[in-house]
Amino acid sequence: MTSGDDTPDQAARPLLGKIDVRLNELIAAFYPDERKRPGYTKLAQEIRETTGGAISGTYLWELATGKKRNVTLEQLSVLAEFFGVPPAYFFNEDVAERVSSQLKLAAALRDTRVRNLALRADGLSGESLDALLAMVAEARKLQNLSPIEEWDERTGTSDA
Template sequence: MDQGGQEGGSLAAKITHLITTLYPEGRPGYAKLAAQIRERTGATLSSTYLWELASGRKRNLTQETLGTLAGFFGVPAEYFLDDAVSSRVDAQLELAQALRNHKVRSIALRADGLSDDTLDALLAMVTEARKIERLGPPAEQPEDEPGA
């Protein structure tokens, strides 16, 4: 399938984002990534082809390649084709990445069962702390959060 102009850049950005998310300590080389894809999915994608996709130089994906990438990264194939799906999945990936930090996980678990007023106060404190540390808001703010 031909992803074409703007969408090709979007495809490259999505692939790069998934690689960065899967490897927060640093992206492996494309040869190692190709080997890991082969080990995990049984499909063979060359390191050059992966680089071309991630850099936006290639925009043509077969259904098979789409399925291979989706399977390797653990996302639905629609992630690469539908911005609404990729936004939803990215929010889930961001949450999963945050929960890898045991302190974040501990705060979330301890907050369970607190009243809505107390949760709102905690949320306001965390929002202020993020401003103080110049972190900005999380990528996606749920609609039921104050200020949404």
């Protein structure tokens, strides 16, 4: 299926619109400080040195900006290996959601205050933990932040 200019119809292949978003999410998670984030050439060099896979800075830039979408399985595999995610992250919504949740948790735990709060809560009773969770939920409301999804350890899913 093509549009009037003979380019693939994005609706027919929704995966094509996700690779840039997912790659940028990984880069931001791996390098949270934008000022210290390497350029695409340096990042490609790090990827090559870490994985042995061949990928260029120009190609990374094209993927990250959505200019190029014809990524090969080998290149996806190299990116997945470097960022420590399953290759399915790039094309499977369920896997991407799970990885995104893990990336958010990892980002939160980088903050010393969040880590200290979690460590200090260790050993508290269930009632005390529920009270702390309620306080955090109220603080998020006061700051107009979106609620955090609850994780059900029994089912391995969130409440969203």
